[in-house]
Amino acid sequence: MSTRDQIKKAKKGDEKAFQQLIQEEKNKLFRIAYLYVKNENDALDIVQETVYKAFISIKQLKEPNYFSTWLTRILINCALDFIRKNKNIIPFAEVEDTSEERQPIEEKLDLVEAIRKLENPYKTVIILRYYKDLTIKQIADLLNCPEGTVKTNIHRAISKLKLDLKEECIK
Structure with a gap:
């Protein structure tokens, strides 16, 4: 059965069809969520929230061809909401880490860490462009800008x- 047929069935209330659609997307969703929060459990929570929101609003999906894009948009919104809610929470591991051990320079030069530090609008476009391989036009449509x-x-x-990354090399 084609993805388009599955989407049509899911819009009519077929839970199994929706479940199959999510199975196909779950790994991409997790990777994107993880890039936002850099924590496996939080990323799983975000994916779960995304799936729930998508399930209750699948009937609002206008164009079946854009299911993946629509789902990604929901995920981004859930991730940003999660970040906003947890902005002032300091993880226990960060409070506890008072060691003065220096990491090797190779560990500091971590692109994922540098992306994590970006402000949300920049982080979003980088993830969509280079991790999801979307075109500039697709990103503009997705973000409504x-x-x-x-x-x-x-x-x-x-x-x-x-x-x-240049500053990290100099340190």
């Missing part, structure tokens, strides 16, 4: 990543 804004955000994010 002009293509120029997406290009600017990508350029600024890359500049910031270069600067951050």
